Amino acid sequence: MSSYDIIIIGSGPGGYVAAIRCAQLGLKTVIIEKYNTLGGTCLNVGCIPSKALLDSSEHFHNATHNFEEHGIELKGLKANITQMVNRKNEVVAQTSAGIKYLMDKNKVDVINGVGSFVDKNTVKVVDNDGKETLLTSKNIIIATGSKPNFFPGMEPDKKRIITSTEALSMTEIPKKMLVIGGGVIGLELGSVFGRLGTQIEVIEFATTIIPTMDLTLGKELTRVLKKEGFKFNLEHRVQKVENKGKSVVLTALNKKGEEVTFEADYCLVAVGRKPYTVGLNLEAAGVTLNNRGQIDVNDHLQTNVPNIYALGDVVRGAMLAHKAEEEGVFAAEHIAGQKPHINYNLIPGVVYTWPEVASVGKTEEELKAAGAEYKVGSFPIKALGRARASMDTAGLIKILADKNTDEVLGVHMIAPRAADLIMEAVVAMEYRASAEDIARICHPHPTYSEGIKEAALDATEGRALHV
Numbered sequence: 001m002s003s004y005d006i007i008i009i010g011s012g013p014g015g016y017v018a019a020i021r022c023a024q025l026g027l028k029t030v031i032i033e034k035y036n037t038l039g040g041t042c043l044n045v046g047c048i049p050s051k052a053l054l055d056s057s058e059h060f061h062n063a064t065h066n067f068e069e070h071g072i073e074l075k076g077l078k079a080n081i082t083q084m085v086n087r088k089n090e091v092v093a094q095t096s097a098g099i100k101y102l103m104d105k106n107k108v109d110v111i112n113g114v115g116s117f118v119d120k121n122t123v124k125v126v127d128n129d130g131k132e133t134l135l136t137s138k139n140i141i142i143a144t145g146s147k148p149n150f151f152p153g154m155e156p157d158k159k160r161i162i163t164s165t166e167a168l169s170m171t172e173i174p175k176k177m178l179v180i181g182g183g184v185i186g187l188e189l190g191s192v193f194g195r196l197g198t199q200i201e202v203i204e205f206a207t208t209i210i211p212t213m214d215l216t217l218g219k220e221l222t223r224v225l226k227k228e229g230f231k232f233n234l235e236h237r238v239q240k241v242e243n244k245g246k247s248v249v250l251t252a253l254n255k256k257g258e259e260v261t262f263e264a265d266y267c268l269v270a271v272g273r274k275p276y277t278v279g280l281n282l283e284a285a286g287v288t289l290n291n292r293g294q295i296d297v298n299d300h301l302q303t304n305v306p307n308i309y310a311l312g313d314v315v316r317g318a319m320l321a322h323k324a325e326e327e328g329v330f331a332a333e334h335i336a337g338q339k340p341h342i343n344y345n346l347i348p349g350v351v352y353t354w355p356e357v358a359s360v361g362k363t364e365e366e367l368k369a370a371g372a373e374y375k376v377g378s379f380p381i382k383a384l385g386r387a388r389a390s391m392d393t394a395g396l397i398k399i400l401a402d403k404n405t406d407e408v409l410g411v412h413m414i415a416p417r418a419a420d421l422i423m424e425a426v427v428a429m430e431y432r433a434s435a436e437d438i439a440r441i442c443h444p445h446p447t448y449s450e451g452i453k454e455a456a457l458d459a460t461e462g463r464a465l466h467v
């Protein structure tokens with residue numbers, strides 16, 4: 001039996017970052033991963049491959065739709081999905097190899113196999129050949145992530161009724177794709193195929209797409225995506241999806257309760273993800289789950305068994321790679337006796353459509369529900385010189401500030417490069433800036449960031465300069 005200071009189960013952004021931080025803190029660390037590649041959902045079938053395909057499809061879309069106006073003439077343009085997927089696979093392989101390099105550099109032992117608890121200090125690893133290894137440690141971190149969720153009647157067969165994982169490795173460009181769920185995955189992967197020419201039809205249960213974000217964003221994104229050819233069916237309850245061989249047929253109830261059917265080549269099921277604890281044998285360690293299937297943790301990320309920590313998608317909170325990473329650092333530092341802190345209110349959320357959608361802090365709906373006194377500043381992207389130069393004129397930036405103190409409470413935007421722009425808001429809010437603080441900072445011209453300054457000016461007594 002090998003002995004360690006810390007055993008980490010799962011090598012996604014939560015697990016591998018925890019491993020690096022543990023090693024930096026001088027702890028003898030081992031990480032267990034059931035697949036042969038490191039990096040978890042994010043690197044293998046999530047953030048990185050989806051962004052690789054989003055970039056490829058965006059280049060194609062620009063070439064087919066915008067180049068001519070820029071004065072670039074091309075003939076015979078064709079999307080080669082096989083090459084796009086091959087390039088994506090190469091990006092994934094390089095990134096995953098980078099994690100292996102980081103493990104080696106930090107002297108973290110890596111064991112491939114399924115980890116399961118024997119007791120609260122012992123983990124058994126079974127590799128692909130059935131070989132068993134026993135490991136013991138004072139502390140253990142569970143970072144086993146999540147898997148795609150689905151509801152009865154929409155079970156993915158992984159052939160025509162697919163999840164994000166299959167969508168990332170398609171060998172053909174579908175003529176038509178149904179997407180169940182107008183959330184992050186549905187709209188990002190819908191964008192990939194929509195840009196390549198697939199007719200995208202979204203079936204969404206809620207009254208808007210991206211329903212958990214500020215409602216202004218859903219409205220604006222609907223407008224943008226409709227222009228790109230998306231069709232939206234809101235307030236639809238999916239009853240069943242059937243693989244008919246060469247097509248899929250989806251039956252749903254619309255908001256009037258009438259039965260409606262949709263037919264397409266494929267159906268992407270994107271209705272959220274569920275925490276993954278299968279095979280961990282948590283009972284042997286006495287670790288409990290909550291009623292949502294998440295591992296229950298306290299504010300220090302400790303489970304009900306204090307030497308066992310859990311983090312990332314398998315616990316409460318946003319299912320985001322950067323949230324998992326922060327928690328990885330947090331757990332490592334707490335184990336090492338430090339007093340780390342995470343500001344969960346300031347975890348930004350991004351949807352990588354084009355333009356991108358990004359958000360941090362409270363939404364207007366949350367402020368209303370809390371009875372907060374707030375004011376709103378907003379600025380349309382089309383009023384920026386930079387946006388006209390690049391022909392990216394859709395979108396807006398919205399700042400919510402406390403009506404009495406002017407403190408920024410939330411920032412929501414649809415803008416070119418919003419994923420990067422949102423960091424100005426995160427930094428400002430971390431230091432509890434007022435809208436006027438942002439408004440008085442000199443922003444470079446011409447940039448999209450001027451939109452943040454203008455929205456802040458608008459929140460500060462409605463004195464935006466360029467509208």
Ligand code: FAD
Binds near residue numbers: 116
């Ligand atoms: P995971 O990344 O899921 O890693 C868990 C690992 O544990 C897996 O490798 C799994 O094999 C391993 N494991 C599980 N059980 C065992 C066991 N018993 N023994 C050994 N190993 C085990 N988030 C963002 O922030 N930005 C994005 O752009 C983004 N895009 C996404 C796109 C898609 C299509 C998807 C599906 C997700 C995306 N996410 C994105 C979400 C992000 O991938 C997750 O939030 C993140 O990966 C969670 O990290 P984690 O470490 O908690 O778990």
Ligand code: NAD
Binds near residue numbers: 180181273352
């Ligand atoms: P999501 O929660 O973002 O969206 C799910 C959507 O499905 C919601 O709009 C919901 O109203 C809808 N829905 C739920 N049940 C339905 C039903 N029965 N019929 C029709 N619609 C239904 O989930 P997702 O898009 O599957 O993504 C899963 C997770 O992965 C998210 O938590 C997200 O944080 C993460 N992710 C993040 C990124 C990113 O950060 N850019 C990208 C992809 C995934």
